[in-house]
Structures are given as structure tokens and as C-alpha cells.
Amino acid sequence: MEATVVRTGTEGKTWGGGNEPLKSSYGKMMMWFFIVSDALTFSGFLAAYGFSRFKFMDSWPIADEVFNHFPFLHGVDAPMYYVALMTFILIFSSVTMVLAVDAGHQLNKAKVTFYMFLTIIGGIIFLGSQAWEWKNFINGTYGAVYTNGGNVLQFIDGDGHRVALADIAIPAASDRVEHESKNGVWFESEKAMPSYSIEEIKAGFAANPDLLIRTQIMTEEGEKTILSREESIAKLDNEAAGVVEGANLTRNEYGPPLFGDFFFFITGFHGFHVFTGVLINIVIFFNVLLGTYERRKNYEMVEKVGLYWHFVDLVWVFVFTFFYLV
Amino acid sequence: MAHGTAHHHESNTKKIWTVFVILSIVTLIEVVLGIFKPEFLTRTSFLSMSLLNWIFIILTIYKAYYIAWSFMHLEGETKGLRRAIVWTSVFLISYLIFILLTEGDYIYEVFKSNHVAWDF
Structure with missing residues (x-):
């Protein structure tokens, strides 16, 4: 086999191989490459979100009106608080992660275990919060009416407070019943029908002279346009096409369908990252417990998963800004 | 290891x-x-x-x-690794944002000045 050994005369020189110009291990570098490409994916999503927002510059929903729930505070207008709490949870789990990495440098198994455990708990709490946020978003609060042009009309009373569909509708006797597969051909069913039909809403709106319609269009003051009573009735009669409650991928009660789509897609994709992050953290956690890294005398695996976990936190910082603040 | x-x-x-x-x-x-x-x-x-x-x-x-x-x-990290990570992201992302937001604003203007009807 000696014939395969080639002497190039560059041994020990810069291009002779065997040196590490970036002084980083293979695994860490690959994690960084993955993070950069993943960061570009997220930027693609967020930039597309920005594109749609610029396109619907004067009719985008106001975040504070959409995300204003807080656990155990029903009916209280609490914008920002819940998402701020979620942000703190994620930042704190990032801190415990970096503390675990730090303890790993000192080969302190007990501390690494403890901090990894806290990180996993933080991740799980965040995921739970995310689920609760989605639940509120999907169920909606007030409901709205959509028009033929795909716009959303919301209802307010004389004081400018939002009014829920349930308080407007006059239930009619001739309700159409949702078709279920058990009532006919077994494979045919339809999507869940809204609680109220558009006729019931129209009847209720006509009967209550206090009610007005709020469109999506922003005024100069950054508030949504409120139509006069006459305009409201005309708008409802001419343009209303159906009732929408909460949000799905086709339409939502908050504004342009794209708003809901991007919310689901971007927070969903981030949530998926948190989920995989928690899974990988659990794998590493058990490896720490089993003493795998103790035997290696090297806790670099904790550092690598740490990089991923911080990246997830980093993405959330941007999602937080562009969905809830700006 | x-x-x-x-x-x-x-x-x-x-x-x-x-x-x-x-x-x-x-x-x-x-x-x-x-x-x-x-x-x-x-x-x-x-x-x-x-x-x-x-x-x-x-x-x-x-x-x-x-x-x-x-x-x-x-x-x-070494300067080389740091720059490979930060500059790549910063330049690509800035370009992407610039091009998409400019385009989004253009479409908004077109809709607004009613050359294209979109609200039926």
C-alpha cells in the first residue's frame, strides 16, 4: 500500500492539510451552516409577510385588537401581556441552556443535568402557550361578515365597542341544517356551518339602530374606518356574502385571509422548531444522565443543541416584533 | 473525541x-x-x-x-467563521427585504389608484 502515499512537499505548511482555519469542530460548524440556511428560510417567510403587509398597507389588522387574551381574564382587553410572557419564558429557557453549556465546559454533570431539565420545561411551557394562543385565534371572539370582494366587516355599537355576532343575530326558524355524512350518502359531508346565517345577521342589524359597521380600511389616525348607519346598512345589503367566526386558512374575522395564513404558517413553523428543539434537548438530556459525555470528557453535544435552541429564541425575537409590535 | x-x-x-x-x-x-x-x-x-x-x-x-x-x-469564534455567518445572512436578507417590500408597496399603489379592480 505504500504506492498510495504521496508526498507533496507541503506537509506542515498552510495548504498541507490538517489545520483548522476556523478553529471550530466539524459538528459545530455544520450546526452553524444549518442555522444560517434556516435563518434564510425564516427570513423568506417574514419578508413574504412584509410583502403582503405592504400590499394591504391600509387594511391590515391591528395586532393589539387580535391578540388581547390572557389566561383567567375573560373579556378583559389585555394586549401584549401574554405574548410578552411567552417571550420571557423563551429567553429564560435560553439562559438556562447557556448555563448548561457553561457547566459542561467545567464537566459538571449535575449542573448540566439540572439546567438541561429547566430548558426542556421552559420549551414545553412555551409550546403550551403557543397552543393556547392558536386556540384563541382559531375560535375568535366577535365574529364578522365577509364580503364578495373578500373583505371583512366588523360590528360596533354606538360607543365604539365591538359587538359579537351572538348579540346581533335574530335566530330564524328556517335554519338550514348542516349536512352530515350520517344523513345521506356516507362519504358526503360539508364543512362546519357558522352559528348564524347571514340573513339572521342582516335581520338583527336592521332591528338594532345602535349598530354600525367597521371596515378594515385605516384612517389617517391609524384607526379603522367606521361607517354611518345608512352606509352600514347599504354595505351589508349589497356586499355581505357570509359569516366568518374565528380563523381558518381560507378566511378569518380579523382581516385579509393572508393575515391568518401567515400567522399559522410562521408561528407554526417556529413552533415546530421549538418542538424538535425540545425533542433533541430530551435526547441530549438522557445522554447527559447516562454519562455519555462524562466518559468523553467533552460536553460539546450540549453546546451544539444549545446553538439550535438559541437560534429558535432568536427567530422568536423577530416573530414577536413583526407580528405583535410593528 | x-x-x-x-x-x-x-x-x-x-x-x-x-x-x-x-x-x-x-x-x-x-x-x-x-x-x-x-x-x-x-x-x-x-x-x-x-x-x-x-x-x-x-x-x-x-x-x-x-x-x-x-x-x-x-x-x-474566529473572525472568518463569524463573517461567514453574519455577512451571508445580513446581505442576503437585506436584499430580500428590499426587493419584496418595494414590490409590495408598488402593488399597493396600483390597487389604490384603481388601475386594477380587486374589491368587487
Whole structure:
């Protein structure tokens, strides 16, 4: 086999191989490459979100009106608080992660275990919060009416407070019943029908002279346009096409369908990252417990998963800004 | 497997908690501004965006810097690796944002001036 050994005369020189110009291990570098490409994916999503927002510059929903729930505070207008709490949870789990990495440098198994455990708990709490946020978003609060042009009309009373569909509708006797597969051909069913039909809403709106319609269009003051009573009735009669409650991928009660789509897609994709992050953290956690890294005398695996976990936190910082603040 | 780098590390615990405090304070400022939305910040426009939004974005990048530099330990990496990561992302993302936002604004103008009907 000696014939395969080639002497190039560059041994020990810069291009002779065997040196590490970036002084980083293979695994860490690959994690960084993955993070950069993943960061570009997220930027693609967020930039597309920005594109749609610029396109619907004067009719985008106001975040504070959409995300204003807080656990155990029903009916209280609490914008920002819940998402701020979620942000703190994620930042704190990032801190415990970096503390675990730090303890790993000192080969302190007990501390690494403890901090990894806290990180996993933080991740799980965040995921739970995310689920609760989605639940509120999907169920909606007030409901709205959509028009033929795909716009959303919301209802307010004389004081400018939002009014829920349930308080407007006059239930009619001739309700159409949702078709279920058990009532006919077994494979045919339809999507869940809204609680109220558009006729019931129209009847209720006509009967209550206090009610007005709020469109999506922003005024100069950054508030949504409120139509006069006459305009409201005309708008409802001419343009209303159906009732929408909460949000799905086709339409939502908050504004342009794209708003809901991007919310689901971007927070969903981030949530998926948190989920995989928690899974990988659990794998590493058990490896720490089993003493795998103790035997290696090297806790670099904790550092690598740490990089991923911080990246997830980093993405959330941007999602937080562009969905809830700006 | 040991690379010999794992031995002489002093503890950075103090610095980690400092960064945590900085990140928390910045988040708190963002939340407070987001709740109160001071009038003069939302009214004042700079480069076709309100001053408040500029503050949010700058604070976000400030937070991102601390997370990447301190938590992800970029400050300790070699200059080459750091630049490969930061410059790649920064240039590509800036370009993407520029092109998409310009296009989005253009479409908004077209819709607004009614060359194209979209609300039937």
C-alpha cells in the first residue's frame, strides 16, 4: 500500500492539510451552516409577510385588537401581556441552556443535568402557550361578515365597542341544517356551518339602530374606518356574502385571509422548531444522565443543541416584533 | 473525541445573567411602548415608517446581537467563521427585504389608484 502515499512537499505548511482555519469542530460548524440556511428560510417567510403587509398597507389588522387574551381574564382587553410572557419564558429557557453549556465546559454533570431539565420545561411551557394562543385565534371572539370582494366587516355599537355576532343575530326558524355524512350518502359531508346565517345577521342589524359597521380600511389616525348607519346598512345589503367566526386558512374575522395564513404558517413553523428543539434537548438530556459525555470528557453535544435552541429564541425575537409590535 | 478545548474554561455565569437582564429590559421597553404607543412616536414618520416601528426594529436587532454574540458565543469564534455567518445572512436578507417590500408597496399603489379592480 505504500504506492498510495504521496508526498507533496507541503506537509506542515498552510495548504498541507490538517489545520483548522476556523478553529471550530466539524459538528459545530455544520450546526452553524444549518442555522444560517434556516435563518434564510425564516427570513423568506417574514419578508413574504412584509410583502403582503405592504400590499394591504391600509387594511391590515391591528395586532393589539387580535391578540388581547390572557389566561383567567375573560373579556378583559389585555394586549401584549401574554405574548410578552411567552417571550420571557423563551429567553429564560435560553439562559438556562447557556448555563448548561457553561457547566459542561467545567464537566459538571449535575449542573448540566439540572439546567438541561429547566430548558426542556421552559420549551414545553412555551409550546403550551403557543397552543393556547392558536386556540384563541382559531375560535375568535366577535365574529364578522365577509364580503364578495373578500373583505371583512366588523360590528360596533354606538360607543365604539365591538359587538359579537351572538348579540346581533335574530335566530330564524328556517335554519338550514348542516349536512352530515350520517344523513345521506356516507362519504358526503360539508364543512362546519357558522352559528348564524347571514340573513339572521342582516335581520338583527336592521332591528338594532345602535349598530354600525367597521371596515378594515385605516384612517389617517391609524384607526379603522367606521361607517354611518345608512352606509352600514347599504354595505351589508349589497356586499355581505357570509359569516366568518374565528380563523381558518381560507378566511378569518380579523382581516385579509393572508393575515391568518401567515400567522399559522410562521408561528407554526417556529413552533415546530421549538418542538424538535425540545425533542433533541430530551435526547441530549438522557445522554447527559447516562454519562455519555462524562466518559468523553467533552460536553460539546450540549453546546451544539444549545446553538439550535438559541437560534429558535432568536427567530422568536423577530416573530414577536413583526407580528405583535410593528 | 476530546479536542483539548474543554479544560481551561472559566465560568461565564456572571456575564450570562448580565445578558439576561439586558434582554429582559429591552423586551420590557418594547412591551411598554407597544401598549402605550406614544402619540409623537407613531405620528413622526422617518423613511416612510413611523419612529415607533424603527425603535422596535432597532431594539430587535440589538437583542439579536446579544443572543448571537453572547449566547451562541459568536464573539469567541474566529473572525472568518463569524463573517461567514453574519455577512451571508445580513446581505442576503437585506436584499430580500428590499426587493419584496418595494414590490409590495408598488402593488399597493396600483390597487389604490384603481388601475386594477380587486374589491368587487
